[in-house]
Amino acid sequence: MQTDLTLGIDIGGTNIAFGLVNQEGEIVFEGNLSTAEVRNPSLLPELIEEQTQNYTFREIGIGAPSSNTFSGMIENAPNLRWGVNIPIVEYFENYFKVPTKLTNDANAAAVGEKLFGAAKDFSEFVVITLGTGLGAGIFINNEIFNGKFGTAGEFGHVMVDKDGRPCGCGRKGCLETYCSATGMLRSIDLLTSPHKANSPLVELENPNPLDIFNAAQQGDQFAEYIIDFTAEKLGYWLANFACFSNPEAFILFGGIAKNGEYFRQKVDHYTQANLLNLYQGKVQVLSSELHHRNAAILGAAAYAKY
Amino acid sequence: MQTDLTLGIDIGGTNIAFGLVNQEGEIVFEGNLSTAEVRNPSLLPELIEEQTQNYTFREIGIGAPSSNTFSGMIENAPNLRWGVNIPIVEYFENYFKVPTKLTNDANAAAVGEKLFGAAKDFSEFVVITLGTGLGAGIFINNEIFNGKFGTAGEFGHVMVDKDGRPCGCGRKGCLETYCSATGMLRSIDLLTSPHKANSPLVELENPNPLDIFNAAQQGDQFAEYIIDFTAEKLGYWLANFACFSNPEAFILFGGIAKNGEYFRQKVDHYTQANLLNLYQGKVQVLSSELHHRNAAILGAAAYAKY
Incomplete structure (x- = not known):
């Protein structure tokens, strides 16, 4: 029986994925719950134990939206419908009696890349998560950077166009309204191109980003234009973000980034085309090397150990 | 005789200002050299000693453009004409036999505010220097943040307008082409307004930013427009920069900022109008409290002690 396991939990708006991760970053057991069916989050430890009772683990790492690593609370997460402040760390520590740490998904991803993925050799890097929104997990001096209030690195809400697309945050032109899964889908509606009328994308009722990449691969020029538009905006802004912490690398993670090379x-x-002279040759753009489809479980487990 | 003094040196393109600073942040002696007359920087320690020989000091802090705090070298500073790599720390340590530290002017200003000025109570803040260009000195977790290569915090070169004003760095639309002394002067030429034709500013042969503030005070609406344009752009981008490190405060320093409240x-x-919800009520915009006209000497001295 393995005694060196970590329980990693990834809480999302649709699913709660969890798994037992060993020292090598392998997931030896995986489970799943529907978020909507967990009406009371205080019961979550018990529901997870029902599936993991054959294992013991040393610590627990939880990745969740709107989470405050300092207080151990999920604060006001609109997609979870669990109320205002959920003391999730307390629930787990009381139930399992092992150390439990909470962070947001981007920070979990960053620690995952550091321990098991593309960032093993870097002390300063930024993981850019490209999911429903755009998040950033920043490593500075070999440590995750939380900022004083636990809310540093909201790169998705840097406003890149004063009169740009309305954002869920109430402001306009935030980077994630362009460079994210939802941003790319908005681009299908909002971008214009002479090739748009012939594109299969405009016929789809519920397109997803994979449809865009597939269409591009089959030669659809409107799909190619959307991808190029997204990559250009993202690259331009990564070059700008280098002016903050001058990282060794940006690592693209999740959703869109899975569409690879x-x-x-x-x-x-x-x-590279937009970097300040000073930074040229010093900043790489890499893909995540957490290839498991539940990389977020790995990240959460890694965060518990880091 | 005071034995607790620090020699602070501010090397600029026009002047080299230096002074002896006591523990309370008072400058007890001040001297000055013309940068152009210092043909060989290896002679700088001797030239400074000619003026400071009545004092002893414990350490030396130097603020200079294009300086690398890790190597102790001034690297390739176009305004100094001293050649490619100047081992300025070595020159001073060999001559005076006291510990010597080098940094750029924005970091020196940040440490000055921390020890003697507006940032005494903050552990996370950003000093924005508004001089010829725009610089940033970032404090994270009560320490100056240099980044791995000593070049973090180039906020003046965040590109805020894709097709904007050409910048000395070779790129376009950098923030400092708008929000800096030179940026404001360019605004006299480049902005349009129904009040421009009647403005005294367009008549001036060599205007400086103070002329703009004076004209505004006398009711010139074009001058007011330039100031508002500059403040709006700067405020919008400070709100965006909050997404990096979520500082407790931005502190405006130097040149333009001296025009006060x-x-x-x-x-x-x-x-405040542009901050993400998450940050609202948590980020102040303050003025420098290093009121001495040679605040940069204080900053350099503070850096030596920090």
């Missing part, structure tokens, strides 16, 4: 190369091209 | 209030207004 084609997208990474484009983003890298536009990043 | 009027400008600070405008910048604060536009910063």
Whole structure:
């Protein structure tokens, strides 16, 4: 029986994925719950134990939206419908009697890349999560950077166009309204191109970003334009973000980034083309090397250990 | 005789200002050299000693453009004409036999505010220097943040307008082409307004930013427009920069910022109006409290002690 395991939990708006992770970053057991069915989050430890009772683990790491690593609370997460302040760390520590740490998904991803993925050799890097929104997990001096209030690194809400797309935060032109899964889908509606009328994308009722990448691969020029538009904006802004912490690398993680080398190369091209002289040759754009489909579980487990 | 003094040196393109600073942040002696007359920087320690020989000091702090705090070298500073790599720390340590530290002017200003000025109570803040260009000195977790290569915090070169004003760095639309002394002077030429034709500013042969503030005070609406344009852009971008490190405060320092409460209030207004919800009520915009006209000497001295 393995005694060196960590329980990693990834709480999302749709699913709660969890798994037992060993020292090598392998997931030896995986489970899943529907978020909507967990009406009372204080019961979550018990529901997870029902599936993991054959294992023991040393510590627990939880990745969740709107989480405050300092207080151990999930604060006001609109997609979870669990109320205002959920003391999730307390629930787990009381139930399992092992140390439990909470962080947001981008920070979990960053620690995951540091321990098991593309950032093993870096002390200063930024993981950019490209999911429903755009998040950033920043490493400075070999440590995750939380900021004084636990809320540093909201790169998705840097406003890049004063009169740009309305954002869920109430402001306009935030980077994530362009460079994210939802941003790319908005681009299908909002971008214009001579090739748009012939594109299969405009016929789809519920398109997803994968449809855009597939269409591009089949030669659809409107799909290619959307990808190029997204990569150009992202690369331009990664070049700008280098002016903050001058990281050794930006690592693209999740959703869109999974579409691999084609997208990474484009983003890298536009990043390098826009870097300040001072930084040229010093900043790489890489893809995540957490290839498991539940990389977020790995990240959460890694955060518990870091 | 005082034995607790620090020699602070501020190396600029025009002048080299230096002074002996006591523990309370008072400058007890001040001297000055013309940068152009210092043909060989290895002679700088001797030239400074000619003026400071009545004093002893424990350490030396130097603020200079294009300086690398890790190597102790001034690297490739175009305004100094001293060649490529100047081992300025070595020159001073060999001559005076006391510990010597080098940093750029924005970091020196930040440490000055921390020890003697507006940032005494903050552990996370950003000093924005508004001089010929725009610089940033970032404090994270009560320490100056240099980044891995000593080049973090180049906020003046965040590109805020893709097709904006050409910048000395070779790129376009950098923040300092708008929000700096030179940026404001460019605004006299480049902005349009129904009040421009009647403005005294367009008649001046060599205007400086003070002329703009004076004209505004006398009711010139074009001057007011330039100030508002500058403050709005700066406030909008401070709000965006909050997404990096979520500082407790931005502190406006130098040149333009000396024009005081009027400008600070405008910048604060536009910063608060554009902050992400998460940060609202948590970020102040303050003015420098290093009131000495040679605040940069204080900053350099503070850096030596920090």
